[in-house]
């Protein structure tokens with residue numbers, strides 16, 4: 220579940236070779252076997268059990284989506300006859316190519332057929348890749364050098380992409396670029412060795428061209444780019460294969476970025492997703508969340524947030540809102556309490572005194588501030604006073620304690636406008652604030668463009684979290700949760716159906732609820748993101764199309 224950069228992977232390779240004493244050829248041999256095994260599984264999935272030589276049952280739809288081509292486009296090669304599948308290994312001149320060439324050898328041993336297509340004249344290969352080239356030649360494995368337009372793709376059943384791995388820089392150059400385009404156009408299922416060639420291993424950006432893989436087998440550890448979009452889409456189904464570099468070495472080398480799936484929720488976050496409850500508990504055990512949210516145009520944001528908080532398990536939830544709005548929403552969330560705040564009859568937050576909200580903080584276990592709040596003159600200074608109160612600063616809650624805090628939506632825009640956030644009082648180290656920006660809000664916080672944020676989601680989120688001492692949840696496909704100590708979780712749940720108004724309000728409510736239940740902020744944020752995505756996946760599965768998903772549906776599946 221570690222997600223490594225190319226540089227971290229190189230350091231780990233070096234350590235194992237130089238300090239542990241395993242020859243690089245051993246790692247390559249393990250990598251090659253893993254690539255060949257993954258190819259056999261892909262063959263079985265794509266063409267059926269009889270052809271793949273054992274493995275998983277057919278699973279066409281996933282592959283069709285990942286591979287960018289329909290199964291029927293492969294025209295029944297192999298599938299009709301039950302003969303061994305014919306793999307074409309595309310080999311670059313680095314160690315990624317070496318993995319592929321060695322995989323051709325393993326495929327033969329496994330009963331498949333394999334040919335090698337060198338992107339460059341094989342004389343250019345050096346080191347372990349050259350060793351593999353020579354062994355393959357002596358074994359009589361058919362090999363050719365790529366010439367544009369000369370490959371008869373129809374005489375193969377599948378492709379192994381071993382052109383470029385973690386050593387590649389920038390967009391694939393010729394002849395790699397043409398070869399990648401031809402492979403993508405072939406309609407054959409492609410297994411990528413380590414990463415699809417053309418993918419930026421660190422950021423998930425894809426160069427033009429980039430291999431569109433049906434499946435990727437990551438060697439030793441998943442590279443960050445396989446978990447981030449758009450790279451994740453080009454990688455197809457991704458698995459990581461052990462090659463002789465134990466996970467604890469990644470920990471020892473300071474790798475702190477993790478892919479957050481259910482196993483990681485249990486092992487890394489220490490949370491049981493079923494969240495069983497002790498019998499001898501009562502609503503006070505599970506905390507009180509105060510949601511300060513909603514305005515005349517966006518009252519629903521508060522409603523979604525407070526309902527989500529309740530579904531996520533807090534004992535009590537109160538909704539603080541401008542008093543003039545209260546009558547309109549009374550009864551809409553019967554389980555929640557209302558905390559109408561004097562608003563001078565305006566119906567929005569512009570006349571709500573920060574002191575009124577401060578008074579509500581007494582006795583609360585978490586504050587969620589921001590969904591549908593709206594903007595008003597002087598709101599950055601207003602936010603500062605609420606921040607101070609939630610920090611437990613003098614004159615704050617009175618109790619002198621910090622109230623766990625989630626800032627979302629307009630509260631983040633206020634924060635972006637506060638030029639002096641760096642000078643605001645720090646919260647206690649064990650109670651950092653949780654900020655939940657979408658990429659546009661993140662861009663405002665760091666004064667850059669949304670495109671820049673998306674180009675390096677992990678880097679931007681982690682940098683902000685460590686510099687400002689907050690938990691930063693950067694929303695979007697593969698939501699990134701960065702902790703003040705530099706730990707980062709990249710989420711795996713969720714679907715594009717959740718790109719709909721109100722989803723973020725639901726997430727803020729979920730995280731606030733988990734905070735109120737006593738989870739540390741980093742855990743509450745990462746688990747909340749995972750839980751929100753999992754609920755979205757269940758909700759989408761219950762509907763005819765992801766497109767029809769509403770934020771309220773996510774709440775029902777929490």
Ligand SMILES: NC(=O)C1=CN([C@@H]2O[C@H](COP(=O)(O)OP(=O)(O)OC[C@H]3O[C@@H](n4cnc5c(N)ncnc54)[C@H](O)[C@@H]3O)[C@@H](O)[C@H]2O)[C@@H](O)CC1
Nearest residue numbers: 246247313314315383384385386387388389390391392413
């Ligand atoms: N000991 C190791 O280092 C191991 C490495 N392994 C494999 O080795 C890979 C990394 O190998 P390398 O560091 O040799 O690098 P790669 O095999 O990824 O590619 C490097 C080669 O590609 C060329 N190149 C770089 N950018 C290019 C571009 N944009 N267009 C065209 N050519 C370009 C370089 O000149 C160099 O010759 C991993 O991804 C993995 O597959 C595995 O075998 C496990 C062990």
Ligand SMILES: [K+]
Nearest residue numbers: 380383414416
């Ligand atoms: K590759």
